[in-house]
Amino acid sequence: MHRFPDYLLKGHANFMAGRYTREKDRYRDLASIGQSPQTMIIACCDSRAAPEMIFDSTPGELFVLRNVANLVPTYQPDGGQHGTSAGIEFAVKALGIANIVVMGHGRCGGIKAALSPDSSPLDSGDFIGKWMKMLGGLPEQIGHNELMTPGERQTALERISIRNSIANLRTFPYVADLEAEGKLAVHGAWFDISTGELWIMDSETGDFLRPDL
Known part of the structure; x- marks a missing residue:
């Protein structure tokens, strides 16, 4: 034992x-x-990017959902097992969350895997490869840009993936309805592991900017 x-x-x-x-x-x-957090963070399960530490939060302050590459699927009530969707449903419908933040980070292994489609899967089940298929043709579009360095391509896809997840999040009817009513705000953020900087997505342009501290 x-x-x-x-x-x-x-x-x-x-x-x-x-x-x-x-x-x-x-x-x-x-x-x-019981808990009554106001903010849900959808983050990567990377051990270097823990939301509770990044935001210096207190117990019960954040409702955190973590998965590989902080991806959000589209709304699919098909009877399947959808862990991320279940977390979103609970946060919005049961806890009455006021904010949802999709937070990506630099040097993400899942994004790196998506940009390396020819690499061997870690296991025959290839759960990571199948999960990253959620990005559709985005990795191929970014991966074929020869004007960018590998690091630039990875950062670009990490941020584009956040915008993609936010678009998928809005396919959940109750998310879209509450956002339209002004009762729920959806945000994007990107964390740089090496510098500790947090970049916030502009809700109108989609650009990532460093906020004034």
């Missing part, structure tokens, strides 16, 4: 002695009253 990783146990001990002790009352309120 494998032993539970020691560093995780030590981390939990530090959490109990530090943050939990400082915010014990908040944790107890969250346990008894």
Whole structure:
């Protein structure tokens, strides 16, 4: 039988002695009253881009959904198993989220895989390859641009993918309706792992800009 990783146990001990002790009352309120976050973050599962750390959030403040390359599928009520769609449904319909942020990041492995269609899949199931097919022809369009360097192509697709996910998010009827009523705002963001910078998508132009801090 494998032993539970020691560093995780030590981390939990530090959490109990530090943050939990400082915010014990908040944790107890969250346990008894329930959660009521105002913002949902759809982010990549990359270990280097944790929304709770990037936004310095408190317990219960963010409803975070993470998947490979922070992709959002189109609305498909076909009886299949749709984990990301289920998370969106719960956040919007049950929690009454006021903001949804689709946050991508630099050096994304999923985006890199999409730009390398000829590379061998990690496993015969190729779940990553099939998942990234959600981007349609976008990787091919960007990948064939010889005027851009490989790094520029990757950054471009990371950001274009965010815009694509936001368009897919708006195919959910309740998202589109609430946004039209001004009760829900949809945002795009891109995080640079190497510099820590956060770039925000302009809702009108789609350009990514660094906000004034």
